[in-house]
Amino acid sequence: MTLDEVLKGLFPGGHDVKTSKDGWITGHGKRRDGGPIAVIGVANGVPLGAAGVLPLAEHVLGVVEKGGDTPILVLVDTEGQLMARREEMIGLNEYLAHLAKCLLLASQHGHRTVGLEYGRASAGAFLATALATDSLVGLPGAEPAVMDLPSMARVTKLPEDKLKELAKTTPVFAPGLDHLAQTGAVAEIWDPAKPLDGQLEAALRNAGQKDVRDQLGAERKGRPAAAKVARQVIAAATGQTHDAAAA
């Protein structure tokens, strides 16, 4: 689906969402009940660099500053972080983390945040946007990937065919929406044949402040160990407290 189609489907009641010539999305849409939802995002698959982070983060901070509980939708179609020497030189890691922190702050202030993956996404740009929301959903055809298989083949020194074969039995490394859903990163894959606005309302109802992605990954058998290990650590840390208190 194109961005225009997505926006039309999400906001039949209207919106003022704009995409800058560089591909940064900002604005507001009208929900089914007439209330506003803030929108940010990256369009056209452009890479996300320092300059792109600033208007998006500013929009999010504006929502938090205004108060209330206006939710925030993050639309994601980006090839990944901007790979350039100058970007690294001025500290791209801080810019990307800043955007993630702004979204997490909004969540703590009671603004539900939903990410919608409708195109590409990868690596650092994925962490700064979609993966910093309360709940991430995807449209079929979206192609999120931490890294593409050819690059992965190069780094792991395994033939691409072998990786493709492995991907059939484990979702833990292979690119794709389905695999990310199995690991718990993507809460739900939307049905493009159904009205998107209704699916958005459902996603907002399901989005919560608590991070349940590891539990989801365990239930869906895509991430068998994470939730259990995190729980074991908490038990060990607090058990340690018991011993110290007893001693």
Add this chain to the structure above:
Amino acid sequence: MMEDTATRAQASWFQATARQRIDGLLDPGSFTEFLGPAERVQSPHLALFDLPAAFDDGVVIGRGTLDGKGVLLAAQEGQFMGGTFGEVSGAKIVGLLRAARDAAGGGNGKDDLPRAVLLLLDSGGVRLQEANAGELAVAEVMRAVVEARSNGVAVVALVGGKSGAFGGAGLTAATCSRIVVSEEGRIGVSGPEVIETNKGVEEFDAANKALVWSVVGGKNRRLIGGADAFAADTMSGFREAAIAVLGKVPPFDLKTLKAEQARLAGRHSKLGGCDDAVGMWKVLGIKNPPAVRDMDEDAFTGIADRLKEANHDAR
């Protein structure tokens, strides 16, 4: 067993293993590990790739004391799979941060866990053999750092290992309350080799060591405000710097993030047009910028600690 204490304090952080760093950083004998190697909490995925697993999956977590005060700690072993975030290694850090968050927030009824977490980062980012699980673990770590900070926990990143802090580790560092870096510590998103492979050697010549250090190295990070303290590459160097930054950390709130927005926007407009690091340092007002490279710690710290951009609570 009894090593000379002074020698140990002067040992290189860069060269050390995760466990040696913990020994050199914390008060002697104060460390207790959670889920240690004996419990064999290891990656269930590496065998698929015919790769050996490690009994701690390359992350050591636990609690101890630093200068008499309690701390929780996670240390990445950069010499195992590049210190990468895998499903298990990532979940160990997530669990530690959640324990700190819950204790500080009264959520699990425990209020005597330390209010400080040290992250000894030494990581190339996400472990590609477990890419989805690793990426998600970083996202969970970042969220847990923020939640812990909001509950009043200080989270400090220490960066000075061979794998640096790249990809998800670079983003994790910048999510913390404070960052300590050594000259050898490198922080970034895409590593120089990755940029060279994808964009060509004319974009970034990864074999040019001086260029690499000037872009992602600790001195540049400290000068532009991407790190809050500069440590000598020794156990005592990181210990002293960690003690100092724990004294005062910025809260995680709207005011801090608005200040960070202004800081990063200001940096982009001021330094965004520079072509190299020396050019940036000149704009920052450093008198003889080419001399920064060979400056010793005292001279460098003297300059960095007086620089407006380098000293802030906007993180």
